[in-house]
Amino acid sequence: MNRALTHGIIILGVLLFALPLWMILAGSTQDPGAIARGDLSLIPHWSGLHVYIDVLSSGGAGAQPVWRMLLVSFGMALTIAVGKIVISVLSAYAVTFFRFPFRMVAFWVIFITLMLPPEVRIIPTYDVIAGFGMINTFGGLTVPLMASATATLLFRQVFLVIPDELMEAARMDGAGPWRFLRDILLPVSAGNIAALFVILFVFGWNQYLWPLLVATDPKLDTIVIGIVKMIGVETQVEWNRVMAVAVLALLPPVAVVLLMQRWFVAGLTEGEK
Amino acid sequence: MRRTIFPGWLLPAALVLPQLALTVVFFLLPAGEAVWSSLTRTDPFGLSSVFVGIDNFNDLFADPLYVETILRTIGFVAAVCVISMGTALLLAVMVEGVVRGRGIYRTMLIWPYAVAPAVAGVIWLFLLHPQIGLLGRWLNHNLGWDYSLNGTQAMLLVILASAWKQVSYNFIFFVAGLQSVPRTVTEAARMDGAHGFYRFRTITLPLLMPTVFFLIVVNVVYAAFDTFGAIWALTQGGPGKATETMLVKVYRDGVINLDLGSSSAQSVVLMVGVIVLTAVQFRFMGKRGK
Numbered sequence: 001m002n003r004a005l006t007h008g009i010i011i012l013g014v015l016l017f018a019l020p021l022w023m024i025l026a027g028s029t030q031d032p033g034a035i036a037r038g039d040l041s042l043i044p045h046w047s048g049l050h051v052y053i054d055v056l057s058s059g060g061a062g063a064q065p066v067w068r069m070l071l072v073s074f075g076m077a078l079t080i081a082v083g084k085i086v087i088s089v090l091s092a093y094a095v096t097f098f099r100f101p102f103r104m105v106a107f108w109v110i111f112i113t114l115m116l117p118p119e120v121r122i123i124p125t126y127d128v129i130a131g132f133g134m135i136n137t138f139g140g141l142t143v144p145l146m147a148s149a150t151a152t153l154l155f156r157q158v159f160l161v162i163p164d165e166l167m168e169a170a171r172m173d174g175a176g177p178w179r180f181l182r183d184i185l186l187p188v189s190a191g192n193i194a195a196l197f198v199i200l201f202v203f204g205w206n207q208y209l210w211p212l213l214v215a216t217d218p219k220l221d222t223i224v225i226g227i228v229k230m231i232g233v234e235t236q237v238e239w240n241r242v243m244a245v246a247v248l249a250l251l252p253p254v255a256v257v258l259l260m261q262r263w264f265v266a267g268l269t270e271g272e273k
Numbered sequence: 274m275r276r277t278i279f280p281g282w283l284l285p286a287a288l289v290l291p292q293l294a295l296t297v298v299f300f301l302l303p304a305g306e307a308v309w310s311s312l313t314r315t316d317p318f319g320l321s322s323v324f325v326g327i328d329n330f331n332d333l334f335a336d337p338l339y340v341e342t343i344l345r346t347i348g349f350v351a352a353v354c355v356i357s358m359g360t361a362l363l364l365a366v367m368v369e370g371v372v373r374g375r376g377i378y379r380t381m382l383i384w385p386y387a388v389a390p391a392v393a394g395v396i397w398l399f400l401l402h403p404q405i406g407l408l409g410r411w412l413n414h415n416l417g418w419d420y421s422l423n424g425t426q427a428m429l430l431v432i433l434a435s436a437w438k439q440v441s442y443n444f445i446f447f448v449a450g451l452q453s454v455p456r457t458v459t460e461a462a463r464m465d466g467a468h469g470f471y472r473f474r475t476i477t478l479p480l481l482m483p484t485v486f487f488l489i490v491v492n493v494v495y496a497a498f499d500t501f502g503a504i505w506a507l508t509q510g511g512p513g514k515a516t517e518t519m520l521v522k523v524y525r526d527g528v529i530n531l532d533l534g535s536s537s538a539q540s541v542v543l544m545v546g547v548i549v550l551t552a553v554q555f556r557f558m559g560k561r562g563k
Contacts, residue, residue, distance in 0.1 A: 006367050007374075013364040014381040016437070020396045023407055027399060038410045040399065091292035093285075100282035106289050113300040119498035119520055120543040123527040123536055124303035124310070147295035177279045206389035208502030209520075213528065224389045228506045231395060239405060246395045253387035261380060269449035 021250075028052070028243035035239040051244045063230065066245055069223040073205055074252070076142055076222060080204035081197050084146040089193075092155035093181055097167070113149045119209060126213050136217040145203075145210060151196055158189045195267015198260045205253045223249040304544065311538040329538040338514070339522075339539075346497065346518045349432060353496035356436040358488055361443030362481075366473065369451045379448065386441035390434075391502030397434035398507060420508065424515025427508045431516045434507060435500040442495075443488055450484035451477070490554045494547065519543060 019042075027040050029048030034040075055066045094100070095107050118125070125144055126135075134140030162185070170180050186193070211225050221229070227245045231237060257264060279285075311329050315322040333339050368378045388396075400406050401420065403413035412418035420427040454477055462476045501520050504510065510517035510525065517525070519539065527536030 003371070006370055010364060010367045010371070010374075010378050013360070013367070014378065016360075017385045017440075018381065020400060020437075024396060024399060035405055038405055040405055040407055042407075087291045087295065090288040094288035095285075098279050098282065098285035098288075100285045103285075106293055109301070110292055110296050113296050116300060116304060116544060116547060117494060117498050119501065120540055120547055121300070121303040121307055123523065123533070123540060124307040125299055127306060128298060128303050143295070144299040147292075147299040149296075152292060177284060180279075202387050206387075206391075206502075208389065208391045208505070209524070212505075224391050224502065227395055228391050228502070231398060231506065239399075242395065243399065246392055249392050250388050253389075254384050257387040258380065258384055261383060265383070265445055265449075269446060 024243040024246050028240050028247055030240055032238040032240045036237075040239075048240065051240050052248070055241050055244045055248070063226060064218050064221050066223065066226065066248060068219075069221050069226040070248065070252070072220055073222040073224070073249075075138065076207070076211075077201045077204035077253075079138075079142045080145050081200035083142065084148070084151050084200055085193060085196055087146060088151035089155050089181075089186075089189075092152050092159055093185065096156055096159040097177070097180075110149045110152055113147065118145060118148075122209060122213060129214055134214075136215055136220060138220070140214050141211060141220060142204075144214075145207065151200070154192060154196065155189065158192050159185065162188060191263055192267055192270075194260060194263040195270075198256055198264040199268060201256050202253045307537045307540045307544070310533055311541045314534050325534075329534045330542075333535060333538050333542070342514070342517055342519055342522050345428075345514075349428065349435075349500075349516075349518055350493055350496040352432045353436045353439065353500070354489060354492040356432065357439040358443050358485070358492060360436070361440045362447050364440070365444050365447035365451055366477070369448060382444050383441050385438060386445070388438055389502060390438055390500055391506045393434050393438040394431075394503035394506030397430060397437070397503075401430055401433075420512075422512055424512055427512055427515045431500070431504050431507055434503045435496060438503070439492060439495055443492070446484055446488055447481070450481045454480045487554070490550055493550060497543075497546075 023040070023042060026042050026044040027035060028051055029044045029046065030040065031045075031048070056070075057067065058065055091106075091110065095103055129135060129140045129144060132140075134143075166184060167180065170184055175183065205222075206224060207222070208224050208228070211220070211222050215221070215225075223245065227242065227249050230242050230245060310322075312324060312326060313322040314325045314328070364382055368375060368382070371378070385393075398406070401409040401412070401418070403409050403419040403421070406412075409418060418426060420430045458480070459472065459476060462472050497518065498520055500518070501524070504516055504518065504521055505524075508516045510521045520543070523536055523539045523543065526532045526539065
C-alpha cells in the first residue's frame with residue numbers, strides 16, 4: 001500500500017486519542033462561562049493554569065479537595081496491586097513447589113473464581129462486606145478486589161517452567177523454602193511482577209462501580225468517583241474545573257503505563273493468553 | 274509434574290490460606306448468597322423470606338422489559354466489540370507495516386489503555402454534549418443532536434465512548450499477534466504476487482484468528498461489565514431505558530429500587546452468562562494448546 005496513505009491512517013488514529021486529551025487540557029485553562037456558552041476551543045489560555053492549584057486544594061461546592069481524592073485513589077490502586085501480587089505469589093508458590101493435602105481442591109477453588117468478574121456478584125459481595133461492618137472503610141474498598149485467580153494462574157505458569165535442576169541445586173546449597181523464593185523465584189519473575197503491577201494499578205485506579213457502592217462517605221471518594229459526581233448537577237458546573245480534574249484522574253495511570261510500557265506490553269500479551 | 278519439592282505441609286497450607294480465605298469470603302459466599310436469594314422472596318418489610326424456587330426467574334423472563342434489556346445489551350456489546358476491534362486491527366496492521374516511527378506510533382496508541390471508562394465518559398461528554406461539546410454543539414445546531422432526549426443518539430454515544438477506551442487493549446494484542454506471524458510466510462506470499470488486502474485476507478487474517486477469538490471473549494466481558502462507569506457518567510441508563518444494560522439494571526433494581534430477589538436473579542443470569550463464555554474460551558484455548 002501507498003506509504004503516505006499508511007502513515008495518514010495511523011496519524012488519524014493517533015489523533016483520535018490525542019485530540020480529546022488535548023481538548024480537556026486546553027479546556028481546563030479556559031473561562032467556565034465561555035465553555036458553558038458553547039465556546040470551548042482547542043487553544044489553551046496559559047493564564048488559566050492556576051485552575052489546577054484551585055481544584056487540588058479546594059475541590060468545589062460540597063466536594064472533597066482533589067488532593068484527597070488522589071490520595072485515596074493512590075492508596076487504593078497501590079494496596080490492590082501490591083496485596084494481590086503478594087497473595088498470589090505465595091499461593092502459586094504453595095501449589096507448585098509443595099505437596100499438601102487437598103492441594104488440588106485448593107487450586108480449583110481459586111481457579112473457579114476466574115469465571116466471576118467482580119461486577120456480576122457486586123450486590124451479594126456488598127452484603128458480605130456489610131456483614132463484616134466494612135462499609136465505608138478502606139479495607140472494604142480494597143480487599144474484595146484482591147480476590148481473583150488471574151494473578152495466581154499467571155505466577156503458577158511462570159513457576160511451572162522453572163527447571164527442577166534449579167531447585168535441586170538450591171536445595172543442595174542448603175536453601176530453605178524462603179531463601180529459594182527470595183533469591184531465585186522472585187528475581188526470575190521480576191518482569192512478570194512489573195507487568196502485573198501496571199495492570200493491577202490501572203485496574204484499581206479505574207474502579208467505579210465498587211467504590212460507588214461500598215464507600216458512600218465523601219472522605220473515601222476516589223478521583224474517578226469524584227469526577228462523575230462533579231458532572232452530576234449540570235446547571236451550575238464549572239466546566240474548566242471538571243476538565244482539570246479529568247486530566248488529573250487520567251495522568252497517574254497513563255504515566256504508570258508509559259513508564260513501564262516495555263514490561264507491561266510483554267506481560268499483558270504473555271500472561272492473558 | 275515436578276520431581277523435587279519441599280517437604281512438609283504446614284508452610285504451604287499457610288501460604289495458600291490468604292488467597293483461599295479471600296476466595297471463599299468474597300467469591301463463593303456472595304455467589305452462593307446470590308443463588309440463594311434468587312430462589313427466595315422477602316416480604317416488603319424485610320422481616321422474613323420464603324423459598325419460591327425459580328419464580329424470580331420466571332418473573333424475570335416473563336417481563337418484556339427484561340427481555341428488552343437483554344437484547345439491548347447484546348446489541349451494545351456487539352457494537353462495542355466490532356468498533357473497538359475493527360479500529361484496533363486496522364491500526365495494528367498499519368503500524369506493523371511501517372518502519373519509521375513505529376515505536377512512537379505504538380506508544381501514542383497504547384496510553385488510552387489507562388483511561389478509566391468513567392473518565393472516557395467524561396471526555397466524550399465534552400466532545401458530544403449538545404450545548405458545550407466541541408462537536409456536539411455543531412451537531413445540535415445542524416442535525417438536532419441531543420442525547421439527553423434521543424435514545425438512539427444516547428446509545429450511539431455510550432457505544433463510542435466505551436469502544437474508544439478499549440481500542441488500545443485490542444491494539445496491543447493485535448500487534449503481538451501480527452509479530453508472531455512468521456516473516457517467511459508473508460514473504461513467500463509477497464513473492465507469489467499476493468498484494469495488499471488480498472495478502473492480508475488470505476494469509477495474515479487466518480493466522481490472527483486465535484487472537485481474534487481471544488479478544489472477542491475479553492471484549493464481550495469488558496462491554497458487558499466494565500462499561501458501567503462510562504454509561505453511568507453519561508446517561509445513567511437513560512433517556513428512559515435507552516442505554517440500560519443488564520449490569521445497569523442490576524444496579525438500579527438492587528441498589529436504587531431495593532428489589533433484592535429480582536436483582537439477585539439477574540446477577541445469577543449474568544454469572545451463568547460469564548461461566549458459559551469462559552467455558553467456550555477454555556475449550557478454544559485447549560484446542561490451541563495442542
